Amino acid sequence: MVKYILQRLVxxxxxxxxxxxxxxxxxxxxxxxxxxxxxxxxxxxxxxxxIEIQNRINAIYGLQPNSPVGQQYLQYLGNVxxxxxxxxxxxxxxxxVAVIAExxxxxxxxxxxxxxxxxxxxxxxxxxxxxxxSSVGARIMTLTVSFLSAVPSxxxxxxxxxxxxxxxxxxxxxxxxxxxxxxxxxxxxxxxxLHHAALPIVAYVVTSFGGWALGxxxxxxxxxxxxxxxxxxxxxxxDRVITRSYIGRNSMLPMITQLALSIGFMFGGSVFIETYxxxxxxxxxxIQSVNQRxxxxxxxxxxxxxxxVVVTNFLVDLLYPLIDxxxxxxxxxxxxxxxxxxxxxxxxxxxxxxxx
Amino acid sequence: xxxxxxxxxILRHDIAALIGGVIVLIYVLxxxxxxxxxxxxxxxxxxxxxxxxxxxxWLGTDALGQGVFExxxxxxxxxxxxxxxxxxxxxxxxxxxxxxxxxxxGITDQAIMxxxxxxxxxxxxxxxxxxxxxxxxxxxFVLACVLSITAWAGLARAIRSQALxxxxxxxxxxxxxxxxxxxxxxxxxxxxxxxxxxxIHFLMAITGAIYAQVxxxxxGIAPISGTNWGIMINLAMAQGALYTTxxxxxxxxxxxxxxILQVAFVFFSRALDTVFNPRLRVQ
Numbered sequence: 001m002v003k004y005i006l007q008r009l010v011x012x013x014x015x016x017x018x019x020x021x022x023x024x025x026x027x028x029x030x031x032x033x034x035x036x037x038x039x040x041x042x043x044x045x046x047x048x049x050x051i052e053i054q055n056r057i058n059a060i061y062g063l064q065p066n067s068p069v070g071q072q073y074l075q076y077l078g079n080v081x082x083x084x085x086x087x088x089x090x091x092x093x094x095x096x097v098a099v100i101a102e103x104x105x106x107x108x109x110x111x112x113x114x115x116x117x118x119x120x121x122x123x124x125x126x127x128x129x130x131x132x133x134s135s136v137g138a139r140i141m142t143l144t145v146s147f148l149s150a151v152p153s154x155x156x157x158x159x160x161x162x163x164x165x166x167x168x169x170x171x172x173x174x175x176x177x178x179x180x181x182x183x184x185x186x187x188x189x190x191x192x193x194l195h196h197a198a199l200p201i202v203a204y205v206v207t208s209f210g211g212w213a214l215g216x217x218x219x220x221x222x223x224x225x226x227x228x229x230x231x232x233x234x235x236x237x238x239d240r241v242i243t244r245s246y247i248g249r250n251s252m253l254p255m256i257t258q259l260a261l262s263i264g265f266m267f268g269g270s271v272f273i274e275t276y277x278x279x280x281x282x283x284x285x286x287i288q289s290v291n292q293r294x295x296x297x298x299x300x301x302x303x304x305x306x307x308x309v310v311v312t313n314f315l316v317d318l319l320y321p322l323i324d325x326x327x328x329x330x331x332x333x334x335x336x337x338x339x340x341x342x343x344x345x346x347x348x349x350x351x352x353x354x355x356x
Numbered sequence: 357x358x359x360x361x362x363x364x365x366i367l368r369h370d371i372a373a374l375i376g377g378v379i380v381l382i383y384v385l386x387x388x389x390x391x392x393x394x395x396x397x398x399x400x401x402x403x404x405x406x407x408x409x410x411x412x413x414w415l416g417t418d419a420l421g422q423g424v425f426e427x428x429x430x431x432x433x434x435x436x437x438x439x440x441x442x443x444x445x446x447x448x449x450x451x452x453x454x455x456x457x458x459x460x461x462g463i464t465d466q467a468i469m470x471x472x473x474x475x476x477x478x479x480x481x482x483x484x485x486x487x488x489x490x491x492x493x494x495x496x497f498v499l500a501c502v503l504s505i506t507a508w509a510g511l512a513r514a515i516r517s518q519a520l521x522x523x524x525x526x527x528x529x530x531x532x533x534x535x536x537x538x539x540x541x542x543x544x545x546x547x548x549x550x551x552x553x554x555x556i557h558f559l560m561a562i563t564g565a566i567y568a569q570v571x572x573x574x575x576g577i578a579p580i581s582g583t584n585w586g587i588m589i590n591l592a593m594a595q596g597a598l599y600t601t602x603x604x605x606x607x608x609x610x611x612x613x614x615x616i617l618q619v620a621f622v623f624f625s626r627a628l629d630t631v632f633n634p635r636l637r638v639q
Binding site: 012018026143150155158162166261265272275290291298299301305310 | 486563
C-alpha cells in the first residue's frame with residue numbers, strides 16, 4: 001500500500017518537473033522565443049538603455065536574459081518553487097499567480113460539478129441499458145448516447161449560446177456572476193453564480209455523459225456473464241444484492257480508472273467552454289494570453305492546469321485501493337494486470353477520441 | 357480478406373453503422389474530388405451578404421457574399437488531410453512503441469511505460485494549444501505532429517498489453533527458435549495480430565484530431581489561411597453570428613458538417629469493433 005502510494009507520488013512529481021522544464025525551454029530556447037521577441041521589441045522602441053531592457057525582461061519573466069542558460073534554468077526552478085511565475089506581459093501591475101489564483105476556483109467548480117454529474121448520470125444510464133439490453137428503449141438510448149458522445153463540446157456550447165443567449169435571452173453571455181451582486185455568502189450571489197455556471201455545465205454534461213454510459217454498459221455487460229454472478233444467482237441471492245454488491249462494484253472498477261484519465265480531458269475541454277461562455281476560468285485566460293501573445297501568463301496557466309490534473313489524478317489513485325482492495329497488495333495486483341489489462345473488450349475509448 | 361466479408365455482414369444488419377460508413381465514404385470522396393467540381397467565387401460582393409439558401413447557393417452566403425456550401429466542400433480536404441496525417445502519426449508511434457515495449461520487456465519496458473504514463477497524464481489539449489502558440493503550424497504535417505503529441509500514449513499502452521499476451525503464444529516461440537530478427541518479430545509476427553485493434557484506434561484518432569484541430573482554428577490559435585470548417589465558424593462568430601438570425605446557415609452549416617462526420621465515424625467504428633471482437637457479436 002505504502003509502496004503503491006509512493007510510486008504514484010513520485011510519478012506525479014516527475015510529471016510536474018517535466019512540465020516546468022518544458023515550459024522553461026519553450027519560452028527561453030525556441031528559435032524566435034518570446035523572451036528574445038520581447039527584448040528586440042524593447043530595443044525597437046528605443047530610449048532604453050541596455051540595463052533598463054534587461055530589468056524589464058527580468059520583471060516579466062523573473063530571469064536575467066544575459067546569464068548562462070543553465071543558471072537561468074536553475075533560477076526559473078527556484079522561482080517556480082517559491083510560487084513566482086513572473087508577471088503577465090499585458091498587465092505587469094499584477095502577477096501571473098494572482099491572475100490564475102482568481103481564475104482557478106471557477107474552473108474547478110465547473111469541471112468538478114460537470115464531471116460528477118456526467119459520471120453519475122452516465123453510470124446510471126449505462127447500468128439501466130445493460131439491465132434491459134434487448135428492449136427497444138435501450139436500443140434507442142444506445143443510439144442517442146453514441147450520438148451525443150460524438151458531438152464536440154464546443155459546438156454544443158455555440159448552439160446553447162445561439163439559442164439561449166442570442167435568440168431567447170435567458171442566460172447571461174459571460175462572467176461568473178452579475179456585476180450588481182456583492183460577492184459573499186448571500187442568496188443573490190449564489191443564485192447569480194449558479195445562473196452563470198448553468199450553461200457551461202450543461203454543455204459539458206450533455207457531451208460527456210454519453211461516453212460514461214457506453215463504458216458503463218460495456219463494463220456491466222461483461223460482468224453480467226461472469227461466473228461469480230451466476231454463482232450468486234444460484235445461491236438464491238436477491239436481485240438487489242447481486243446488482244449492488246456483485247455487478248455494481250465490479251463494473252465500477254474500469255469506470256474509476258477512466259475517471260482518472262478523463263480529468264485531463266475535462267480540463268482540456270474547459271479551454272473551449274470557458275472561452276465561448278466568457279467564463280473567467282483558467283482556460284479562458286489561457287486562450288486570451290495566447291491570442292495576446294502573453295507568454296508568461298500562457299505558460300503559467302498551462303503549468304497550473306497540468307498541476308491540477310496531476311494532483312486530482314493522484315487523489316483518484318488514492319481512492320482506487322478503497323474500491324479495489326487487490327491494488328493494495330502487490331501480488332494480487334500483478335494478477336489483476338494479467339487478467340484485466342489483456343482483455344480488450346473492457347477497454348473503454350474515452351469520449352472525444354484519443355486526444356485526452 | 358475474410359474480415360471484409362464479416363464487415364459487410366455486420367453492416368447489412370446494423371443500419372446505423374452502414375449509414376455511418378457511407379457518410380465517411382462520401383466525405384472522403386468530397387475531400388478528394390470536391391475541389392475539382394466546386395469553385396469558390398473569388399469575387400466578393402457585400403450586397404449579396406447573408407442571402408438565404410437558393411438554387412445558386414444551396415446554403416446561402418456569408419458576410420462577403422460567397423457561398424457557404426462551396427466553402428464547406430472546399431474546406432473538407434484540409435480537415436481530412438490533417439485528420440488522417442495525425443492518425444497515421446499517432447498510430448505509427450503508438451504501435452511501434454507498444455509492440456517494442458511489450459515484446460522486449462524488462463527494464464526497457466518499465467522505462468517506456470513510465471514515459472507513456474507522463475504523456476497520459478499531461479492534459480493533451482492545453483499542451484497542443486501551448487505548442488501551436490510557439491511553433492508555426494502552417495504545414496499540415498507539423499500540425500498533425502502537434503495534434504498527436506499525447507494521443508499515441510493511450511494506444512501504446514493498449515498495444516503493449518496485447519503484445520504481452522502474444523509473447524507467450526506458440527507462434528512467437530516458434531519464431532524465436534528460428535532466430536528471427538527483432539524487426540521481423542515485431543513487423544511480421546506481432547503486428548498482424550494487433551491489426552484489428554489498430555484499425556479501430558485509427559478511426560478514433562481521426563475523430564480526436566478533427567475535434568482538436570477544428571477547435572484550434574475556431575479559437576484562432578492555428579494560423580488562419582484558406583478555407584476550412586473551423587475558420588468558417590471562427591469568422592462567423594467574429595462577425596457576430598450569435599446575435600443575428602440571418603447568418604444562421606453560415607454559422608450552423610460548418611457545425612453540422614463536423615457533427616455529421618464525427619457521429620458517422622463513431623457509428624462506423626462500432627461496426628468494426630463488432631467485426632474484430634467476436635465476443636461482442638454474441639451479445
